[in-house]
Each structure stands twice: as C-alpha cells, then as structure tokens.
Amino acid sequence: MSAGVRAEIPEAPGPISVPEGIIETAGRTDASGRGELRVSASDVRLSFDGKVVLGGVDLEVGRGEFVALLGPSGTGKTSLLRVLAGLQRPDSGRVLVPQRTTFAYQEPRLVPSKRVLANVAIGLPRSAETRASALAALAEVGLAGRERSWPSTLSGGEAQRVALARALVRRPQLLLLDEPFAALDALKRIGMQTLVAELVDRHRPAAVLVTHDIDEAIGLADRIIVLNDGGFAYEHVVESPRPRDIGEEGLAALRHRLIEELHVR
Numbered sequence: 001m002s003a004g005v006r007a008e009i010p011e012a013p014g015p016i017s018v019p020e021g022i023i024e025t026a027g028r029t030d031a032s033g034r035g036e037l038r039v040s041a042s043d044v045r046l047s048f049d050g051k052v053v054l055g056g057v058d059l060e061v062g063r064g065e066f067v068a069l070l071g072p073s074g075t076g077k078t079s080l081l082r083v084l085a086g087l088q089r090p091d092s093g094r095v096l097v098p099q100r101t102t103f104a105y106q107e108p109r110l111v112p113s114k115r116v117l118a119n120v121a122i123g124l125p126r127s128a129e130t131r132a133s134a135l136a137a138l139a140e141v142g143l144a145g146r147e148r149s150w151p152s153t154l155s156g157g158e159a160q161r162v163a164l165a166r167a168l169v170r171r172p173q174l175l176l177l178d179e180p181f182a183a184l185d186a187l188k189r190i191g192m193q194t195l196v197a198e199l200v201d202r203h204r205p206a207a208v209l210v211t212h213d214i215d216e217a218i219g220l221a222d223r224i225i226v227l228n229d230g231g232f233a234y235e236h237v238v239e240s241p242r243p244r245d246i247g248e249e250g251l252a253a254l255r256h257r258l259i260e261e262l263h264v265r
C-alpha cells in the first residue's frame with residue numbers, strides 16, 4: 001500500500017478526455033444481474049518504470065456491492081483503488097466511476113487544528129444542513145456528543161470512526177477503503193468491520209476494500225478478488241448474506257483456496 005497516510009478525500013473526477021486512459025463520471029447504467037452499476041473499468045493498464053502493475057483489468061461493481069481486493073504485496077491493489085478514485089490516470093483503458101467517490105485510508109489523518117465536527121464537514125459548504133448531516137454521521141459511527149473534541153483526544157479507533165463519518169457525510173456512491181482497519185487492535189478492528197458492513201448495507205454505496213486479511217475479506221465482501229501478475233488471478237463470489245454463515249467446512253475450504261492463490265504463485 002502506498003503508505004496509507006493520505007488525507008485527501010477526492011471529489012469526483014470530472015470527465016477527462018485524454019488519448020491514454022479515460023476516466024469519466026458515470027451516470028446510471030444497468031448491468032445485467034448487478035443492478036445499478038457504480039464502477040465500470042475496462043482493460044485498465046498501468047505500468048511504472050516499465051513494470052506492468054495493471055495489465056488490462058476489468059472490474060464492474062454494482063450499487064450496494066462489496067468487493068475485497070486481496071493480493072501479495074506490490075501487486076497493484078492500491079494502484080487500482082487510486083485509478084478508481086481518479087488519483088492515478090491509467091496508461092490506457094476506460095474507467096467509469098460515480099460523482100461522489102470517497103477514499104478511506106489506513107490512517108485517519110484528521111486535521112489536528114480542527115475539532116471533530118469540522119473534520120467531518122471539511123471541504124463542504126458551511127451551512128445548517130452540513131452541520132446536521134455531520135452530526136448525524138457522527139452519531140452513525142457511534143460518536144454522538146464528540147463533535148467538539150479535538151483529534152488529539154481521540155483513540156485510534158475513534159479517529160478512524162471520524163474518518164468514516166467524514167466519508168459518510170459525502171453520501172458516497174463509491175466507497176474506496178485502503179486497509180482502513182490495519183492499524184487497529186484486534187477488538188477495535190472487529191468493531192469497525194461490523195460498523196462498515198452495517199453502513200454499506202444501510203447506504204448501499206459500491207464498496208471496494210483493499211485488505212491483507214483473508215477473514216476480513218470473507219466477512220465483509222460479496223466478491224473476493226485476488227490480484228496478481230497484473231490481473232485478477234482468482235475471483236470468488238460469497239453467496240451467503242451478512243452475517244456470513246458458510247459453515248465451518250465452507251469457511252475452511254475458502255480460506256485454504258485463498259491462501260493458495262495468495263502464496264503459491
């Protein structure tokens with residue numbers, strides 16, 4: 001992952017028309033079997049210094065769908081998220097993403113000189129409506145009453161919840177999550193995973209999560225993709241709705257398969 005310490009919340013990229021990769025904001029598009037399509041990336045190619053990172057990736061994600069990207073280190077998971085966020089222009093290919101796209105990183109990177117509420121509302125027009133939405137978002141992440149706190153007084157888990165509220169208040173149609181739980185201890189991590197699952201189920205953005213945690217991917221995602229050698233090496237659809245009940249045997253088999261895909265290549 002690219003250090004996971006970026007604070008920006010990219011607003012939607014406007015339509016960019018370039019001879020190489022094309023990133024556009026998507027309107028409503030129907031995809032058979034996937035409802036309202038939120039992400040459509042086709043034949044996305046990206047190289048750095050002659051090294052192919054994405055070698056023609058195709059990805060479609062529908063509204064309310066949760067996709068997890070697994071893969072060995074350096075296989076381009078963060079790069080793919082950055083392409084979807086409009087932060088990285090691909091060398092070629094076509095990417096359609098919705099207007100309201102937000103990105104959550106491993107580190108919350110709140111602005112220390114702003115109180116919690118101002119951090120949540122950062123970049124939005126100052127209005128009673130924004131304030132009300134920010135307060136509602138804080139309540140949703142379990143931080144009602146903390147709006148006047150300073151970031152320095154928050155625990156790591158609380159700060160990450162504020163970052164989540166900051167994403168939520170923008171009513172994202174696409175939520176990009178780059179190892180957002182990696183810096184948390186095990187207990188907080190489980191709490192955050194449950195919260196994110198609930199928020200995605202309630203607000204139904206398309207969600208794309210980069211993680212190194214196989215169980216996290218199984219617990220959260222509807223679709224698990226293993227990225228390797230510049231493309232999707234393996235794709236698994238988790239049929240069981242949340243909370244997952246795929247049985248001990250099913251879980252063990254899926255875990256085993258994913259470990260194989262991640263390590264035997």
Ligand SMILES: Nc1ncnc2c1ncn2[C@@H]1O[C@H](COP(=O)(O)OP(=O)(O)OP(=O)(O)O)[C@@H](O)[C@H]1O
Nearest residue numbers: 001002048053071072073074075076077078079080
């Ligand atoms: N801006 C950049 N300039 C040059 N090389 C880059 C740049 N961004 C990423 N890379 C390279 O592209 C490759 C893929 O990086 P990326 O961060 O997307 O991988 P990743 O799968 O997210 O890795 P990790 O699991 O370790 O977080 C790496 O070899 C990385 O060094």
